[in-house]
Amino acid sequence: MVNPKIFTVSEVNNYIATIIEEDELLNFIGVEGEVTNWSIWKGNTAFFSLRDESSLLNCVMFGVPPELARDIADGVLVLAIGKIRLYHKRGVHQLYCSEIRILSKVGRLFQLYNELKERLKREGLFDKPKKPLPPYPKRIAVVTSRNGAALQDIIKTLNRRYPLVELRLYHTQVQGDSAKYEIVRALKLADQDDVDLILLARGGGSLEDLWAFNEEMVVRTVYELKHPVVTGVGHEVDFTLVDFVADRRAPTPTGAAELVTPDVSELLKNLDILKQRSLNAMIKRFGEKARHLDSLKKVLMAHHPGRYLQSTLDRLEHQRLRMVxxxxxxVEKREWTLKSHLMTLSTLDPSIRLEDYHKRLQEALKKINDLIIKKVTDMELKLDFLKDKLELVSPEALLQRGYVMVKKGKHLVKSSSQVSVNDEITLKFWDGDVEAVVKDVSDRGTGTGV
Structure with missing residues (x-):
């Protein structure tokens, strides 16, 4: 077996960084995506991510112009130009931007999303009790497009997990200006049907593509349905407003199909377990009945005439044995009395008394030895108890109870006066370390901060 070459973490990160820096394509690259997690630090440094339907890319830009910082928000479609570099400390790559071009100010949609979300939340639509999902549904209404990949994913998942269920499709447009009206119509029709639950689904897309599921009329319709509703709209990172009023939310259409149905293979395993339990219960029951029959047999035998005669003979034999x-x-008592007199006479012999004294001395020495051993054992137990008490106040035990050890470089921080703003510190927990940066320092005694 060939042994691999061993590297440190820093050596690996330096090697990857060298590969990235020597790649001409990654030294000047444009990336198009939707802005998320946009934040400005110290006035002109932007930290954010670009996302598409399935991925995220961390980005940073230094010296952001004020007008650009004002115009960009989460949801804005941009073209970011710069170079890919590795952030050594965390071992992640990110885009260092030299220029950002706004392609579409979708940030307005994101603002509308948040405003509507807050208004509906204040009205209490998100606080309604969630309806339970049936464990073994017979009929599921699926509200989605007949032409979308979401429907195919749901069909494949149901055929694999629970082919016993009946799927009823309520076709609707899931994108565009008229989509909200069609979705509301399909939901109401499905709610009138004899189904166990409703599955509202759509594949991934941009914020504009998924906007029909953020429309107020769609959200209120889902809120008013009498059947349980499960949503599977978009991808893992996509949250639409219908997710907050639905009874359950799944990250994808496939996840929604898995959420509403049991796995038939697991059901078969459970049936095998129940079968074995039933068999064991029957065997146990038959054993109890057999023992009961044996007990009745013994009772009958106890009242047999021959049994009575045998009992009488046994009593006579018992009386004979008692007399003997x-x-x-x-006879034994008389023999013992005679021997007792002989032993009394023998005690007058001095050699016998000396032997008795020697025996008593040996017993006293044994008791002293036992006391010494007991004393040593008690001292060892006391030492173990003191050792356990010392371990309770050890630094590792304190960390496991929720305390944190703070270090600045290699030095232990014992006071807030030892750190300043922007200092890099290490928070040592019982199960690992966390790197942090000091943002504020407060004096507990005076209440003032630096």
Missing amino acids: SAIKRI
Whole structure:
């Protein structure tokens, strides 16, 4: 077996960084995506991510112009130009932007999304009790487009997991200006049908593509449905407003199909377990009945005439044995009295008394030895107890109870006066370390901060 070459973490990151820096394509690249997690630090440094339907890319830009910082918000479609570099400390790559071009100010949609979300939340639409999902649904209404990939994903998942269920499709447009009206119509029709639950689904897309599922009329319709509703709209990172009023939310259409149905293979395993349990219960029951029959048999045998005669003979034999035993005890008692007199005479012999004293001395020495051993054992137990108490106040035990050890470089921080704003510190927990940057320093005694 060939042994691999061993590297440190820093050596690996330096090697990857060198590969990235020597790649001409990555030294000047444009990336198009939707802005998310946009934040400005110290007035002109922007930290954000670009996302598409399935991925995220971390980005940073230094010296952001004020007008650009004002115009960009989460949801804006941009073209970011710059170079890919590795952030050594965390071992992640990110785009260092030299220029950002706004392609579409979708940030307005994101603002509308948040405003509508807050208004509906204040009205209490998100606080309604969630309806339970049936464990073994017979009929599921699927509200989605017949032409979308979401429907195919749901069909494949149901055929694999639970082919017993009946799927009823309520076709609707899932994108465009008229989509909200069609979705509302399809939901109401599905709610009138004899189904166990409703599955509202759509594949991934941009904020504009998914906007029909953020429309107020669609959200209120989902809120008013009498059947349980499960949503599977977009991808893992996509949250639409219908997700907050639905009874359950899945990250994808496939996840929604898995959420509403049991796995038939697991059901078969459970059936095998129940079968074995039933068999064991039957065997146990038969065993109890057999023991009961044996008990009845013994009762019948106890009342048999031959049994009574045998019992009488046994009693007579018992009386005979008692008489023999009594005579034997009288003889033994007389023999013991005679021997007792002989032993009394023998005690007058000095050699016998010396032997008795020697025996008593040996017993006293054994008791002293036992006391010494007990004393040593008690001292060892006391030492173990003191050792356990010392371990309770050890630094590792304190960390496991929720305390944190703070270090600045290699030095232990014992006071807030030892750190300043922007200092890099290490928070040592019982199960690992966390790197942090000091944003504020406050004096507990005076209440003032630096």
